[in-house]
Amino acid sequence: MYTVFLAGGIASGKSTVARELERLGAWRVDLDQISRAVLEPGSACLAEVSAAFGDDLVDARTGALDRALLARRAFSDAASTALLEAIELPYIKGALVRTLAGECCALSKPAVCVVEVPLLDRMEPLFDLADEILVVTCPVEVRRERASGRGMDAADFDRRRASQPTDDYLRAHADRVLENAGDEKDLMTAVRSWWNTHGWS
Structure with missing residues (x-):
């Protein structure tokens, strides 16, 4: 079984990606x-x-x-x-x-297990369990706007974001980055492309 660690900051789209991978057939684990x-x-x-x-x-x-x-x-x-x-x-x-x-x-x-990792920087001792680290990134302002749309105030968003690893850290430790600056359709296209690249289709 191929094990993927899935990471991303608050409101980046990580959970959306996890749900789509589960729909495609991955076994989903919430760390x-x-x-x-x-x-x-x-x-x-x-x-x-x-x-x-x-x-x-x-x-x-x-x-x-x-x-x-x-x-x-x-x-x-x-x-x-x-x-x-x-x-x-x-x-x-x-x-x-x-x-x-x-x-x-x-x-x-399952061919693949996707492990949702909330704080990738605190899980480095577990990296040996992953065959691949997949990261979802999104511009901060877009993330703040999305969080606001879910009822989170900007100050709360900024506090939570400050306690999470930076995008630079996530990119540096990622085997593959999914950019989520567009709409959900674009993100789903990128997810399915990544999935199909591995031959799980």
């Missing part, structure tokens, strides 16, 4: 969901995180993580962020490996 799953109540990852950032992160009754409190502590400075990533990444990688080799994949035998 953000895996990242959340490794911190489920009772998990080994959660135990390590709470030991590092405070036992009060975990509700004593339900065992659930207070994600907002963890975010405030873990993203307060670069050292704390690096510590959280050092704890989480081995668990995320292990879970992704198990997902790629899991029963669903074994039964359906």
Whole structure:
């Protein structure tokens, strides 16, 4: 199975591309969901995180993580962020490996798996799992306008964009870039062209 890491900034069109690839026959995996799953109540990852950032992160009754409190502590400075990533990444990688080799994949035998990667720069230790990194790019002003059309104010868009890898970073680490400066029809044409180039049609 050919594994593709799909990345792109906020409002770039990454989710649109992922849905189209799924429609074409790819098996779609959301790495953000895996990242959340490794911190489920009772998990080994959660135990390590709470030991590092405070036992009060975990509700004593339900065992659930207070994600907002963890975010405030873990993203307060670069050292704390690096510590959280050092704890989480081995668990995320292990879970992704198990997902790629899991029963669903074994039964359906898809030719390609597309893994949606929310923050590519934080996933470099997982790059060895990908056969290709596919990036969707779009001019910032177009992305801001699209986000506004979905109800997001400009300040919120700018805050989120600032926490994501730059387009220069994404391009530097991409095996293929899909430009999304036009309309959705143009993007779908580019997606299908990329798909057909691999012979999956």
